[in-house]
Amino acid sequence: MSFDEIYARYVDSVYSFLKFKLNDEYLVEEILQETFLAVYRNLNKLSTVQSPKSWILTIARHKLVDHLRSIKHEEVTLDHSMLVQEFSTDLVLNEVLNQLDSTAAAIVYGLYVEQLTCQELAEILEIPVGTVKSKAYTARAKLRNWLKGAGQ
Amino acid sequence: MxxxxxxxxxxxxxxxxxxxxxxxxxxxxxxxxxxxxxxxxxxxxxxxxxxxxxxxxxKESTPRPVAVNSYYKVKSSTADALSCGFTDVVLTSILNIIVPQSAREMILIRKGVCVYER
Incomplete structure (x- = not known):
């Protein structure tokens, strides 16, 4: 796969993931560029990865963490409540997601928005698959309860 | 189950x-x-x-200006790096032939300073 194909196929996934994590358009664009620059420089590794999407999102997550470290954020584990954007589409959903810890929110995002598997999410977030599964199970139950309540 | x-x-x-x-x-x-x-x-x-x-x-789509801008920045920065690499190889080869060792080092230090300042 050429760089142009990769860029065309995954730029939206990276952008959307970064927007989910940050409420700073300028920073999102900067990290987007750094992510694809790293992808370009490591294109030879692509043939060895199982899922290009999770490989690229892992790079994006690392770049995001690096940036947060460099701007002296003390909490480099990506505190969701601190970083998450204010969703213009649905503030209630935002509130519910804020109640989840950052890892759980990222898992929910990955499962429903990017259609990633638990295995892929484990690779991206660098945590065991079992942790992804249990966090996903709890977070999804919480979200379903919220929906149930909203529907009443 | x-x-x-x-x-x-x-x-x-x-x-x-x-x-x-x-x-x-x-x-x-x-x-x-x-x-x-x-x-x-x-x-x-x-x-x-x-x-x-x-x-x-x-799910958000990348705004077109952001997508285009990022693409060209990545491409141009990698093109810069490639041309720098190529230039380095050519210049070093020429320097090795025509300039004495001590002068060569001075030139390379000077070049490093210029790159840093840029």
């Missing part, structure tokens, strides 16, 4: 698999059967579908 794998977990996994489009034909048949026979599963599936619809709103 494995031991220690409760009904709720099984239903939850099945519903997610259905939403993500990862189920086999047999599993899909199970989903349809459960959806008609079991009110608990039907409710769970309904909520999962609604949840998927809500969360799909989080």
């Amino acid at each position: 494995n031991q220690g794998y409760c009904k709720e977990e099984y239903y939850s996994d099945l519903a997610l698999g259905y939403i993500q489009g990862r189920l086999s034909i047999l599993e899909k048949q199970t989903v349809f059967r459960l959806a008609t026979e079991d009110p608990d599963f039907r409710e769970l599936l309904r909520l999962e579908l609604e949840l998927a619809k809500e969360l799909a709103k989080l």
Whole structure:
């Protein structure tokens, strides 16, 4: 796969993931560029990865963490409540997601928005698959309860 | 269903698999059967579908100017690096032939300072 194909196929996934994590358009664009620059420089590794999407999102997550470290954020584990954007589409959903810890929110995002598997999410977030599964199970139950309540 | 794998977990996994489009034909048949026979599963599936619809709103497309700008920045920075690398190789080869060792080092230090200042 050429760089142009990769860029065309995954730029939206990276952008959307970064927007989910940050409420700073300028920073999102900067990290987007750094992510694809790293992808370009490591294109030879692509043939060895199982899922290009999770490989690229892992790079994006690392770049995001690096940036947060460099701007002296003390909490480099990506505190969701601190970083998450204010969703213009649905503030209630935002509130519910804020109640989840950052890892759980990222898992929910990955499962429903990017259609990633638990295995892929484990690779991206660098945590065991079992942790992804249990966090996903709890977070999804919480979200379903919220929906149930909203529907009443 | 494995031991220690409760009904709720099984239903939850099945519903997610259905939403993500990862189920086999047999599993899909199970989903349809459960959806008609079991009110608990039907409710769970309904909520999962609604949840998927809500969360799909989080997906954002890259604004075209951002996508284009980022693409060209990546391309140009890698092109710069490549041309720098090429220039370095050519210049070093020429320097090695025509300039004495001490002068060569001075030139390379000077070049490093220029690059740093740039």
